[in-house]
Amino acid sequence: MKKFFVKLFLVLATVVNVFGGLTVQAQEDGKLNVVITTTHLADMAQDIGGEHVNVTGLMGPGVDPHGYEPTPSDIDALNNADLIGYNGLHLEAMFTDVFESMEKSGANIFSLDEAITEDQILDYKYEGKDLEDDPHIWFDIQIWDQAAKLVADEFAALDPDNADYYQANYEDYSKRLEELDQYVKDKVAELPEEDRILITAHDAFSYFGEKYDFRVEGIQGINTQTEAGTGDISITADLVIEEEVPAVFIESSVSDRNVQALIEAVEARGGSLGIGGELFSDAMGTDEENAGNYFDCYKTNVDTIVEGLKK
Ligand SMILES: [Zn+2]
Structure with a gap:
């Protein structure tokens, strides 16, 4: 948790410097404070992080990520996060500038396109032309498995004391994905x-x-x-x-x-x-x-x- 406390100290120091005496509430529970954009990724991150992370999902059920604009409270949550995760491939189009500037200022931030290879990404075709990368990767169970591994690695990098725990949760998650894939195959075979x-x-x-x-x-x-x-x-x-x-x-x-x-x-x-x-x-x-x-x-x-x- 060393890095985490260093980061927290930096956040506190920044807030104190800028606002002259204000403090933010420290994370007394010692958990990683993770902020995630989409529902699918937030749910997976909580499964991988278990009792050692607090996941805040910015988008709720039924929210369209293509058009969702970050609110002031989202920006607050992002500024106070130990780790930020998003889907990427331009799904969260309205967050592009926010994430770019946060990345420049040294925030811990990852997107799922880091977990997958170029040849796994489908191109969206319209009238025969390849237009853009298709961001809806959570429907590919193999890609989602790789994404879960990335999340476990991101947690382990910030919280190495619990690396084995995150890895074990990933392995459990991976097994459940395999079972899900079989379920889908069996169901689809009815058609x-x-x-x-x-x-x-x-x-x-x-x-x-x-x-x-x-x-x-x-x-x-x-x-x-x-x-x-x-x-x-x-x-x-x-x-x-x-x-x-x-x-x-x-x-x-x-x-x-x-x-x-x-x-x-x-x-x-x-x-x-x-x-x-x-x-x-x-x-x-x-x-x-x-x-x-x-x-x-x-x-x-x-x-x-x-x-x-x-x-
Ligand atoms: Zn969509």
């Missing part, structure tokens, strides 16, 4: 391959589709901050008719406006399209929704997708 067409409000499920052989179409593209054109809706409506897709899925963190527009476009073509249910794409849900942790959230999504697409 014939030709029926595996997943249409959602925005393009969050490409990593899922890649691993489990789904064709994935997001009406709005990869980023919730862009508008879906009538062209996108019309192309997707044609696909629904052609492939007799029974259902489209809404997302807890995205407006269902485009989904409704798609349903209308399909009906205008004489077809029909139901809503297969609500998916937790860019933010987890609550325990009541059976989506309050990474594992439940993934299983609930897969159950919803498979049941919704059965003909």
